[in-house]
Amino acid sequence: MQATAPLPTAPPQTTWLRRMLRVWRHPHWRRLIAKFMGIKLGVLRQHRPQPLRVPRRYHRLPRTLPTLRISLVTPSYNQGRFLEQTIRSVLDQNYPQLEYIVQDGGSTDATPAILTHWRERLAHCESVRDRGQAHAVNLGFRHASGDILAWLNSDDLLLPGALCYVAKFFQRHPKIDVVYGHRVLIDHDGRKIGRWVLPPHDDTILSWADYVPQETMFWRREMWDKVGGALDESFQFALDWDLLLRFRAAGARFRRLPRFLGAFRVHPEQKTTAQRESVGNREIQRLYQRIHQQPMDATTCFRQMFPYLCRHALCERLHQIGLLRY
Numbered sequence: 001m002q003a004t005a006p007l008p009t010a011p012p013q014t015t016w017l018r019r020m021l022r023v024w025r026h027p028h029w030r031r032l033i034a035k036f037m038g039i040k041l042g043v044l045r046q047h048r049p050q051p052l053r054v055p056r057r058y059h060r061l062p063r064t065l066p067t068l069r070i071s072l073v074t075p076s077y078n079q080g081r082f083l084e085q086t087i088r089s090v091l092d093q094n095y096p097q098l099e100y101i102v103q104d105g106g107s108t109d110a111t112p113a114i115l116t117h118w119r120e121r122l123a124h125c126e127s128v129r130d131r132g133q134a135h136a137v138n139l140g141f142r143h144a145s146g147d148i149l150a151w152l153n154s155d156d157l158l159l160p161g162a163l164c165y166v167a168k169f170f171q172r173h174p175k176i177d178v179v180y181g182h183r184v185l186i187d188h189d190g191r192k193i194g195r196w197v198l199p200p201h202d203d204t205i206l207s208w209a210d211y212v213p214q215e216t217m218f219w220r221r222e223m224w225d226k227v228g229g230a231l232d233e234s235f236q237f238a239l240d241w242d243l244l245l246r247f248r249a250a251g252a253r254f255r256r257l258p259r260f261l262g263a264f265r266v267h268p269e270q271k272t273t274a275q276r277e278s279v280g281n282r283e284i285q286r287l288y289q290r291i292h293q294q295p296m297d298a299t300t301c302f303r304q305m306f307p308y309l310c311r312h313a314l315c316e317r318l319h320q321i322g323l324l325r326y
Contacts, residue, residue, distance in 0.1 A: 038313040041211050044266045046194030049187050052263065058161045061094070066167035070218070071099040071123075071146030075136035076154040080110030082265060083154045085190065087118050089263075090152065095163040099123040103140035105130045134231040134239045141229070148218050156215040157263040159184065165259060166218045177223040177252040178244075181261035182326055183213035188267045197319050197326070199311035201256040206248055207291050208304045210241035211312075215262035219247065226250045238283040245287065258326055 040046055072090060076083055090100055102118075104111055104127035112127065119125050124143040130136040137151050148170055152158060166179060180201075185194035196213060205211065217240070227246040231239050247254075288296040318324040 034309075037309070038316055039309050040194065040316055041196055041198070041309065041312055043194065044185060044264075045187075046185065049189070049191035049193055052184065052186060052190060052192040054159055054260070058159060058259075061161065061164055062168065065096060065164060066171045067097065068148055068167045068171055069097040069099060069146040070095065070148045070150070070163055070167060071101065071141070071144030072149075072163075073101045073103060073137055073140030073144065073151040074154050075103050075105070075130075075133050075140065075151065076107060076111060077105035077130075077136070078107045078109045078111065079154040080107065080114055083111055084114050084118075086152060086154050086157060087114070089157040089159075090163075091118070091121055093158060093161065093163045095167070097146075097167070098163060099144060099146050101125070101140045101143050103130070103136045104128075105136055131233060132236055134233040134235060137239075138230045138233065141224075147221055149221055149224050150218040152215055152262070155265040155267065157186070157190075157265070158215070159260055159262060162216075162259075162261040166257070166261070169255075169257060170218075170220065173255070175253060176255045178217065178219040178247055178254045179257050180212045180218070180254075181216040181257040181259045183216060184260055184263040186263045186265050188265070190263075190265075193266065195260070197312065197316045197324075198256050199308065199315050201254040202308055202311075203248060203254065205305065205308045206241075206244055208296075208301050210238070210244060211308075212240070212244055213262060213264060214240040215264055216260075219252070223247060223250065223252050235283055237280040238287055241284075241287060245291070258324075260326055 034040075034043070074083075074086060074090070079086075087100075087102070090098070100122050101124045102115060102122055104115060104125075106127055106129045115122075115125050115127065124140070126139075128139075130139060133153075140151070141149065148167060162181075169179060170176065180198075182198055183196040184192055185196070187193050196211070198211060198213075227243070227250050232242050235242050285295050288294070315324060319326060
């Protein structure tokens with residue numbers, strides 16, 4: 001009898017990855033694997049609340065301040081319990097070339113009194129009904145004249161020195177179009193409950209997930225105008241991911257900055273928490289359909305995101321032990 005050749009076996013690393021992918025289909029095991037690997041991206045509550053502290057160097061301003069004008073829009077609706085902290089985090093930057101715009105959607109809580117108090121220090125402020133967050137941001141940007149643009153939600157914060165740091169980077173790197181930084185996670189009372197330490201920017205990850213912390217993202221006006229000068233108002237949840245994809249399609253050059261720039265507040269009414277399972281998943285699949293011409297499942301996405309998540313876990317660990325200083 002003629003001997004038959006043995007069937008080829010998959011390399012050990014391929015077999016291991018396949019097992020990981022089978023396990024990854026179950027949400028419970030996904031959480032355990034992420035915790036084991038040290039993956040914190042996507043995790044909004046990582047530890048018990050503790051005081052939010054930033055390095056002293058964040059408060060230092062350079063002797064020569066950048067000359068680029070920054071236009072920052074805050075869309076607001078019935079977030080009076082957080083809005084004043086948000087406004088203070090922007091104005092306390094003491095950045096001289098700041099154009100700060102608050103676009104309120106007709107709030108009925110403490111917001112009108114807060115806006116009256118700060119109106120003289122705002123470049124523009126109005127309270128009119130809108131059709132949602134994207135529409136409010138677009139209304140605000142109609143009054144913006146800056147070289148650099150960004151928006152900051154009314155429950156999030158800028159960390160000290162962020163505006164000067166970003167403007168200085170843009171001034172020194174004229175070929176970079178979009179920047180973002182690391183994120184601190186805070187709770188209802190402004191206490192730290194986690195952080196996202198991101199690896200260097202990778203254009204390909206935008207096809208599978210949006211890990212760019214929106215409150216830390218800034219871009220040049222030229223790129224904004226190139227993609228139409230407006231957010232897509234059909235999005236309620238994934239409006240920032242849609243914008244990033246349009247930036248990428250227009251040839252934008254991205255850079256992840258080595259600094260914590262903003263704080264993302266986690267609370268029960270917060271949109272990411274409240275709309276993830278309903279509106280969020282539909283809009284995410286809508287973007288997958290645009291990018292890949294078909295829906296995507298968690299297993300496929302994990303396989304594509306795995307190298308990026310490993311780089312994140314490495315950066316997180318190196319930062320934790322002090323070898324990376326942000």
